[in-house]
Amino acid sequence: MPKSDIHPQWFPKAPVLCDGKPICYIGSTKPELRxxxxxxxxxFYSDSQTLVDTEGRVERFMKKYGLDSNEQ
Incomplete structure (x- = not known):
């Protein structure tokens, strides 16, 4: 006999949110996904590749190799 009440609750239409806006709905064990x-x-897909700087690492790299951060 299988145990009862061991499986998590299933949400068949859990919203996937990005910036507070629903993108799509999927089945999940969580009520919403962010x-x-x-x-x-x-x-990569939006052609707006920008450098994400964490603690000045991009500037140090550019300075070390003598590169201009505006070059493509």
Whole structure:
């Protein structure tokens, strides 16, 4: 006899949210899913590739190799 009440609750239409806006609905064990990046705002697919600087690492790299950060 299988145990009862061991499986998590299933939400058949859980919204996937990006910036507070629903993107799509999927089945999940969580009532809602929050994402930072998805297809429409991903730099690779939106042709807006920008450098994400964490603690000045990009500037140090550019300075070390004598590169201009505006070059493509």
């Amino acid at each position: 994402v930072d990046v998805w297809l429409a705002n991903h730099p």
